Amino acid sequence: MNKETTLRAAVGELKSGMTIGIGGWGPRRKPMALVREILRSDLKDLTVVAYGGPDVGMLCAAGKVKRLVYGFVSLDFIPIEPFFRKAREAGGIEARELDEGLLVLGLEAAGQRLPFLPTRVGIGSDVLRFNPDFKMVQSPYGDGETLLAMPAVKLDVALIHTTRADRLGNTQTDGPDPYFDALFARAAERCIVTTEELVDRMDRAHPDKVKTNLFERSLVSAVIETPLGAHPTAAHDLYGWDEAHLREYAELARLDDGWDRYFAKYVVGDEAAYVDRARGREHISGLPLPAM
Amino acid sequence: MTTAREFSLAELAICAAAEAWRGAGEILAQGIGPLPRIAAGLAKLTFAPEIMLTDGEAYLVEDPVPLGAPRTERPSPSGWMPYRRVFSSVWSGRRHAMVTPVQMDRWAQANISALGDLQKPKVQLLGVRGFPGNSINHRNSMFIPNHSKRTFVEGEVDVVAAVGFGSNRWPGAKPYPVDIGIVVTNLCVMDFNGPDHAPRVVSLHPGVAFEEVQAATGFPLIAADPMAITPAPNEEQLSIIQRLDPKAMRANVIKGNPPGLRAA
Numbered sequence: 001m002n003k004e005t006t007l008r009a010a011v012g013e014l015k016s017g018m019t020i021g022i023g024g025w026g027p028r029r030k031p032m033a034l035v036r037e038i039l040r041s042d043l044k045d046l047t048v049v050a051y052g053g054p055d056v057g058m059l060c061a062a063g064k065v066k067r068l069v070y071g072f073v074s075l076d077f078i079p080i081e082p083f084f085r086k087a088r089e090a091g092g093i094e095a096r097e098l099d100e101g102l103l104v105l106g107l108e109a110a111g112q113r114l115p116f117l118p119t120r121v122g123i124g125s126d127v128l129r130f131n132p133d134f135k136m137v138q139s140p141y142g143d144g145e146t147l148l149a150m151p152a153v154k155l156d157v158a159l160i161h162t163t164r165a166d167r168l169g170n171t172q173t174d175g176p177d178p179y180f181d182a183l184f185a186r187a188a189e190r191c192i193v194t195t196e197e198l199v200d201r202m203d204r205a206h207p208d209k210v211k212t213n214l215f216e217r218s219l220v221s222a223v224i225e226t227p228l229g230a231h232p233t234a235a236h237d238l239y240g241w242d243e244a245h246l247r248e249y250a251e252l253a254r255l256d257d258g259w260d261r262y263f264a265k266y267v268v269g270d271e272a273a274y275v276d277r278a279r280g281r282e283h284i285s286g287l288p289l290p291a292m
Numbered sequence: 293m294t295t296a297r298e299f300s301l302a303e304l305a306i307c308a309a310a311e312a313w314r315g316a317g318e319i320l321a322q323g324i325g326p327l328p329r330i331a332a333g334l335a336k337l338t339f340a341p342e343i344m345l346t347d348g349e350a351y352l353v354e355d356p357v358p359l360g361a362p363r364t365e366r367p368s369p370s371g372w373m374p375y376r377r378v379f380s381s382v383w384s385g386r387r388h389a390m391v392t393p394v395q396m397d398r399w400a401q402a403n404i405s406a407l408g409d410l411q412k413p414k415v416q417l418l419g420v421r422g423f424p425g426n427s428i429n430h431r432n433s434m435f436i437p438n439h440s441k442r443t444f445v446e447g448e449v450d451v452v453a454a455v456g457f458g459s460n461r462w463p464g465a466k467p468y469p470v471d472i473g474i475v476v477t478n479l480c481v482m483d484f485n486g487p488d489h490a491p492r493v494v495s496l497h498p499g500v501a502f503e504e505v506q507a508a509t510g511f512p513l514i515a516a517d518p519m520a521i522t523p524a525p526n527e528e529q530l531s532i533i534q535r536l537d538p539k540a541m542r543a544n545v546i547k548g549n550p551p552g553l554r555a556a
Contacts, residue, residue: 025375072419079418091412097405099424101379120469121383124455124462125424129410136463146463176350177374291363 002167003223007037007271010192010222014038014157017066019047021107021153021188023160023181024233026053026074027241029173031161031194033229036274038064039267049107049153051100051180053233054246057083058267060093061259068093069153071100075246076290082253097130098122104180106153111186116149123148158188161230163212163238165195169220170202172212175236182215190221196238198225228275228284240289245278295524301478302327302542303533304497304552305435307525309476310335312390312433318342319430320373320387326359326541328390328435333357333536334529350374359537382422382429388473389426390433395442395449398491398511400472400484401456402427402434403449410451423453433473437546439480439508446510457489478546479505481522486514495520499554524552 011034014020020038024030035055038046045066050056052073059065061083073084087093098106105117118137123146128134137149160181162171171193173181185191199205202213228235232242232249252258266277275281309331313321321343323332329348333356336343347357351369358365373381381387393402394417404423408414426432432454436443448458455461457468470489475482479500486492492514493505502515525533533542543549 070419072421074418080416085416088406088413088416091409095411097419099420100375100422101382101425104376104379119383120428121425123424123428124452124458124468124470125420125427126405126410126452127420127424179375289363291361291366 003169003220004167004198005222005224007033007224007226010034010224011037011041011043014041014043016043017045018156019049019154021155021158021184022048022050022052022055023158023179023184024053024055024230025051025177025179026072026076027233027246028053029161029175029179029181029230029235030055030233031159031192031229032231032233033194033224033226033271034159034192035059036267036271039263049103049155051103052081052084054081054249055233057081060084060087061253062263065093067096069096069098069103071098071103075250077243078246078250082250083259086253095130097127099125099127102127102150103153104183105150107180107183107187109150109152110154111183114152116151118147119150120147122150153187155184155188156190158184158191160185160191160193161235162193162195163235164197164199164202164206164209165193165223166199166202166205167223168201169193169217169223170213171195171215171217171220172202172206172209173214174212174238178214185215185219191219192222192224193220194224194226194229196227196229196235198223226271228281229271231275231278231284234289236289239285239287242278242284242287294526296527296530299525299530299552300543301497301550301552302546303525303530304522305476305478305546306331306334306533306542307529308481308495308522309390309433309435309474310338312473312476313340313343313388316340316343316388318344318386320344320346320378320381322346322387322389324389324391325435326537327437327545328392329359330533330536330542331390331435334532337532338529344371346373356536358535359541360539379425382425385430387426387430388433389430390435391423391426391454392435392437393443393454395445396434396436396475397445397447397449397456399448399456399458400454400470400489400491401449401452401458402454403451405451405453407450420451420453424455427454427456428469431471431473434475436475436477439477439505441508441510444509444511457484479508482513490514492516493519495522497522498524498552
């Protein structure tokens with residue numbers, strides 16, 4: 001069993017119109033090498049599900065997104081993702097805005113093969129106007145409470161960036177917060193994992209870090225070694241997000257042809273070329289982790 | 293401890309905001325933004341040692357993290373609070389956040405999502421983020437640095453992110469599952485404890501008249517009886533505030549960083 005593959009082969013199996021979930025959180029631990037490969041492809045009409053950062057902004061800017069299901073889209077130090085903002089204000093995407101916790105419940109429901117999970121979250125708010133198909137359900141018990149039936153958020157594919165992985169699909173993820181990568185993996189038909197470091201057998205290479213394994217290998221369908229593949233987002237504990245790079249990206253959002261310029265300068269070509277143009281291996285691996 | 297002779301309006305507002313967590317019990321206290329964060333730290337270091345604070349990333353800390361503290365000077369963690377656990381804490385009701393909405397209405401509904409049309413907003417803001425879940429599960433307080441009709445809007449907020457007492461939005465009957473603590477602004481402290489959850493001015497900052505607050509608010513306010521003057525900070529509070537904000541980021545929050553006592 002060897003799940004190792006390439007970015008091109010993995011993205012080559014995706015189809016227009018698919019629902020793609022992306023792990024990470026804002027400008028943290030985004031599978032950007034995979035996102036860039038999608039940007040280079042002719043995929044379109046995607047439904048994207050994420051706690052979004054530049055992954056979502058770039059996919060919106062490139063016209064890949066038909067529908068967006070999101071808890072937020074932010075670069076943190078730039079609170080509103082600039083290309084997401086541009087796409088929203090142009091009315092170009094169908095926004096399915098969710099409370100951050102509702103997305104957790106939607107992914108949980110999908111992973112548990114349930115049609116929905118009941119919750120109070122969203123009731124009384126305009127989440128229900130963003131998602132007019134959401135329905136209420138009444139508690140069958142004595143309390144009779146009316147609750148929101150948060151529908152399962154099923155994914156065709158999940159894209160997740162990890163710290164270490166082996167060819168069997170075992171993964172390890174460092175950092176203070178696992179975010180919701182495990183839920184994305186579980187909610188998806190297929191899960192494509194990128195990793196900073198690929199080893200043959202995790203049990204031989206890193207048995208001491210086994211508690212950083214967020215989801216079991218049976219959920220993983222493909223593994224791709226992409227050192228620095230989260231740039232310009234952070235990959236704990238290896239490198240922080242690239243503030244200068246993201247500021248340049250945000251400035252470009254002001255221009256009519258800003259996305260074309262960004263694409264031509266950074267995305268066109270392949271990942272080796274990308275790392276060189278993003279100021280090289282040494283620069284990226286030296287980027288400090290953010291202080292809050 | 294004696295009342296300080298000189299203090300800024302921001303420092304007065306921090307002390308007023310800290311009161312949100314008095315008697316809150318052993319809950320997760322999250323002040324979002326510089327002033328609320330200093331206020332939560334001040335509450336913990338003075339009268340509410342039991343509240344739990346985070347380092348803003350994924351850990352619980354017993355010593356509040358000063359604003360802008362470098363990674364190397366962070367206090368050691370006492371517990372783990374990744375986002376998954378934050379949501380569990382929200383859903384259990386054992387949390388009290390202080391947030392800064394862009395718009396707020398007479399029903400205590402609040403907006404940080406967008407201005408204008410839902411699918412083609414005039415201005416995209418942050419999105420609803422955690423507001424729907426927070427507002428239906430636990431008490432929330434607000435800090436508003438610029439009390440104006442743009443923030444306290446005349447009608448309903450453009451996008452209801454935090455739920456409120458608007459009767460047409462609830463599938464069930466009263467009481468609405470909404471719990472507002474206090475709303476601290478650059479002019480006053482308000483709550484929603486008037487008749488039928490009407491917005492009410494509880495205290496005026498020194499030198500501010502009720503009429504001035506009303507003129508800057510898009511909906512009718514009730515004056516609490518009696519309506520107090522927001523207490524001035526004491527020296528101990530000011531010295532803790534300085535320790536929690538050594539780079540004086542609090543000076544950039546209220547426009548012009550005015551003094552706490554208005555010039556006569």
